[in-house]
Amino acid sequence: xxxxxxxxxxxxxxxxxxxxxxxxxxxxxxxxxxxxxxxxxxxxxxxxxxxxxxxxxxxxxxxxxxxxxxxxxxxxxxxxxxxxxxxxxxxxxxxxxxxxxxxxxxxxxxxxxxxxxxxxxxxxxxxxxxxxxxxxxxxxxxxxxxxxxxxxxxxxxxxxxxxxxxxxxxxxxxxxxxxxxxxxxxxxxxxxxxxxxxxxxxxxxxxxxxxxxxxxxxxxxxxxxxxxxxxxxxxxxxxxxxxxxxxxxxxxxxxxxxxxxxxxxxxxxxxxxxxxxxxxxxxxxxxxxxxxxxxxxxxxxxxxxxxxxxxxxxxxxxxxxxxxxxxxxxxxxxxxxxxxxxxxxxxxxxxxxxxxxxxxxxxxxxxxxxxxxxxxxxxxxxxxxxxxxx
Amino acid sequence: xxxxxxxxxxxxxxxxxxxxxxxxxxxxxxxxxxxxxxxxxxxxxxxxxxxxxxxxxxxxxxxxxxxxxxxxxxxxxxxxxxxxxxxxxxxxxxxxxxxxxxxxxxxxxxxxxxxxxxxxxxxxxxxxxxxxxxxxxxxxxxxxxxxxxxxxxxxxxxxxxxxxxxxxxxxxxxxxxxxxxxxxxxxxxxxxxxxxxxxxxxxxxxxxxxxxxxxxxxxxxxxxxxxxxxxxxxxxxxxxxxxxxxxxxxxxxxxxxxxxxxxxxxxxxxxxxxxxxxxxxxxxxxxxxxxxxxxxxxxxxxxxxxxxxxxxxxxxxxxxxxxxxxxxxxxxxxxxxxxxxxxxxxxxxxxxxxxxxxxxxxxxxxxxxxxxxxxxxxxxxxxxxxxxxxxxxxxx
Numbered sequence: 001x002x003x004x005x006x007x008x009x010x011x012x013x014x015x016x017x018x019x020x021x022x023x024x025x026x027x028x029x030x031x032x033x034x035x036x037x038x039x040x041x042x043x044x045x046x047x048x049x050x051x052x053x054x055x056x057x058x059x060x061x062x063x064x065x066x067x068x069x070x071x072x073x074x075x076x077x078x079x080x081x082x083x084x085x086x087x088x089x090x091x092x093x094x095x096x097x098x099x100x101x102x103x104x105x106x107x108x109x110x111x112x113x114x115x116x117x118x119x120x121x122x123x124x125x126x127x128x129x130x131x132x133x134x135x136x137x138x139x140x141x142x143x144x145x146x147x148x149x150x151x152x153x154x155x156x157x158x159x160x161x162x163x164x165x166x167x168x169x170x171x172x173x174x175x176x177x178x179x180x181x182x183x184x185x186x187x188x189x190x191x192x193x194x195x196x197x198x199x200x201x202x203x204x205x206x207x208x209x210x211x212x213x214x215x216x217x218x219x220x221x222x223x224x225x226x227x228x229x230x231x232x233x234x235x236x237x238x239x240x241x242x243x244x245x246x247x248x249x250x251x252x253x254x255x256x257x258x259x260x261x262x263x264x265x266x267x268x269x270x271x272x273x274x275x276x277x278x279x280x281x282x283x284x285x286x287x288x289x290x291x292x293x294x295x296x297x298x299x300x301x302x303x304x305x306x307x308x309x310x311x312x313x314x315x316x317x318x319x320x321x322x323x324x325x326x327x328x329x330x331x332x333x334x335x336x337x338x339x340x341x342x343x344x345x346x347x348x349x350x351x352x353x354x355x356x357x358x359x360x361x362x363x364x365x366x367x368x369x370x371x372x373x374x375x376x377x378x379x380x381x382x383x384x385x386x387x388x389x390x
Numbered sequence: 391x392x393x394x395x396x397x398x399x400x401x402x403x404x405x406x407x408x409x410x411x412x413x414x415x416x417x418x419x420x421x422x423x424x425x426x427x428x429x430x431x432x433x434x435x436x437x438x439x440x441x442x443x444x445x446x447x448x449x450x451x452x453x454x455x456x457x458x459x460x461x462x463x464x465x466x467x468x469x470x471x472x473x474x475x476x477x478x479x480x481x482x483x484x485x486x487x488x489x490x491x492x493x494x495x496x497x498x499x500x501x502x503x504x505x506x507x508x509x510x511x512x513x514x515x516x517x518x519x520x521x522x523x524x525x526x527x528x529x530x531x532x533x534x535x536x537x538x539x540x541x542x543x544x545x546x547x548x549x550x551x552x553x554x555x556x557x558x559x560x561x562x563x564x565x566x567x568x569x570x571x572x573x574x575x576x577x578x579x580x581x582x583x584x585x586x587x588x589x590x591x592x593x594x595x596x597x598x599x600x601x602x603x604x605x606x607x608x609x610x611x612x613x614x615x616x617x618x619x620x621x622x623x624x625x626x627x628x629x630x631x632x633x634x635x636x637x638x639x640x641x642x643x644x645x646x647x648x649x650x651x652x653x654x655x656x657x658x659x660x661x662x663x664x665x666x667x668x669x670x671x672x673x674x675x676x677x678x679x680x681x682x683x684x685x686x687x688x689x690x691x692x693x694x695x696x697x698x699x700x701x702x703x704x705x706x707x708x709x710x711x712x713x714x715x716x717x718x719x720x721x722x723x724x725x726x727x728x729x730x731x732x733x734x735x736x737x738x739x740x741x742x743x744x745x746x747x748x749x750x751x752x753x754x755x756x757x758x759x760x761x762x763x764x765x766x767x768x769x770x771x772x773x774x775x776x777x778x779x780x781x782x783x784x785x786x
């Protein structure tokens with residue numbers, strides 16, 4: 001069955017909720033979910049190895065966005081530049097720069113903040129993590145430029161896939177357009193005649209203006225109805241998704257099929273026994289932090305470059321960090337496939353919540369999901385719940 | 391029980407006298423009054439969180455939510471009954487404190503029940519999440535025409551600095567006296583070993599929930615006072631940062647020590663308040679401060695792990711390291727500021743450093759003294775007695 005033969009009725013609004021925007025929201029959510037999954041991997045791997053919630057991971061992500069920003073500046077895309085579209089190698093340079101920057105930061109944090117506390121109660125590390133997160137957020141405000149944008153021109157693949165899902169109705173737009181032109185002309189003529197200030201109209205003027213506005217609205221609505229349901233997917237987000245999938249495949253290879261990966265799994269299984277078996281536990285922990293931070297750096301570069309309107313400031317990582325953390329717990333913290341599943345589910349949930357019109361509650365919903373998961377299935381969807389009883 | 395009642399009545403009298411003394415001393419200056427009241431509220435919050443975090447060992451990070459529940463309860467009730475509030479403001483304020491305590495206590499019950507299934511960092515996350523949920527919901531709910539996401543304004547009829555301090559003293563007394571009862575000891579037992587205390591017949595469930603309810607109720611009372619003192623309650627006043635600040639206070643003082651919570655609350659409230667008045671600073675100096683803090687911490691850690699001499703010599707080395715790093719920081723800062731490129735960077739507002747101080751305090755403290763200033767010990771008059779007989783203690 002070809003796509004365009006989907007009956008129009010299924011995309012009509014039900015109970016005030018516009019069904020026609022659902023596919024777009026779900027696709028957007030899914031694409032965002034890949035980014036969440038990428039960040040969630042960092043949380044989950046560190047938790048797997050050290051049993052520590054790395055609260056500073058969101059801030060590593062934030063620094064990654066700044067690395068990408070500074071690289072884009074170094075490539076000439078400073079604010080108000082006059083350059084044309086960027087090149088592919090520029091994106092790769094930015095990606096590598098933020099991955100390297102984040103990797104270094106992650107290793108530094110591990111070496112100087114977490115390693116000295118490894119023999120202390122876990123709460124001590126948790127509090128240090130909170131402290132680091134606050135330090136990077138507020139200390140960063142002193143040293144870093146705030147409210148910056150990466151110039152979207154650096155992305156060579158501008159534009160978007162547009163997929164029509166059908167559901168359009170034929171509407172006579174010609175008449176509506178004619179009405180609109182008439183009303184607009186009437187309004188302009190009125191302005192000319194009375195020399196009124198367009199920002200301070202009297203009752204007559206307001207009436208003419210509102211008629212013109214109503215005609216404009218009618219035309220726009222008719223155009224929307226005529227278009228039916230379309231999916232708009234920017235190329236950039238698709239690139240981000242593909243890159244994410246490749247990174248995850250690389251990670252899977254590293255963890256499952258290399259010697260170092262096997263050592264990592266051993267450490268995660270039993271820290272002490274692994275060290276007795278001759279595994280250099282410290283180097284494995286550092287390696288884990290490196291991997292997790294590199295993933296966060298890649299995610300940060302992609303969000304900062306491909307997601308329009310992503311303003312970079314020192315709180316950039318907070319929302320993403322929280323969502324990714326929820327994703328990691330949702331999938332079962334310490335479980336790598338779980339983190340990916342959790343990330344995608346978080347993205348979809350967010351799409352659904354936005355679609356239902358509760359955009360303002362988006363961040364609260366993440367926590368509600370978290371609490372429900374922890375109460376009903378403390379080990380997460382793919383994890384195994386351990387009962388801590390002697 | 392010799393001298394039980396004289397001591398008890400004496401302490402109550404002393405607390406009331408101290409509260410009124412603070413009231414009298416702060417009178418006349420609105421700014422001082424505000425600081426003094428907020429300090430009292432933070433003391434209450436730190437002490438009440440200490441009951442949950444320190445004494446019962448349930449790591450909670452959403453204390454701002456209970457504070458907020460109390461403040462919103464008081465603000466909304468006052469909004470709907472302005473005539474009652476105006477008729478007898480002091481009685482109304484008392485009523486609101488009780489009401490705020492009740493609603494926040496119910497919220498504490500809601501959070502306390504899940505805590506039965508979760509431990510450690512999971513509990514921390516759930517409480518953090520609860521705090522955020524409450525704040526985001528309050529931020530978005532439309533409440534009639536009288537307020538909502540912009541907050542509620544409350545008519546202030548009475549300024550009772552003494553009440554805030556009396557409430558803080560009561561919170562301290564509740565926690566302290568609780569610990570000297572048989573029931574209070576179960577809190578400590580749950581903190582030390584849940585399984586063992588379960589085996590000894592302690593009702594772990596009940597103990598945890600009780601701790602949450604009492605802690606939340608005290609925070610709710612503080613919230614009610616806040617709403618009536620500021621004349622305003624909005625969700626922006628209760629962000630995650632507030633929860634983190636309260637946690638920092640408890641941890642800095644020593645998780646489990648009421649004395650520590652009080653001292654740290656006062657310290658961590660007044661030091662950043664004073665930092666609001668800091669002059670604008672050159673960026674080189676701040677960088678030097680960061681670098682030297684790191685180096686000093688490393689040096690202090692090294693000394694504490696590798697030097698095993700007499701305590702007095704160790705203290706001398708410590709102070710030498712601290713003084714030395716301050717001097718080096720000053721020189722390095724001056725040198726950095728002399729670089730022409732650094733000179734071009736605009737000065738940094740001193741007030742921006744406020745939360746940085748919290749962060750640095752937390753990290754440095756965890757690295758150098760994870761148990762906090764007071765550890766688990768409490769203030770006692772024995773300290774002064776011991777000071778007088780220093781020689782004997784040293785020899786014994």
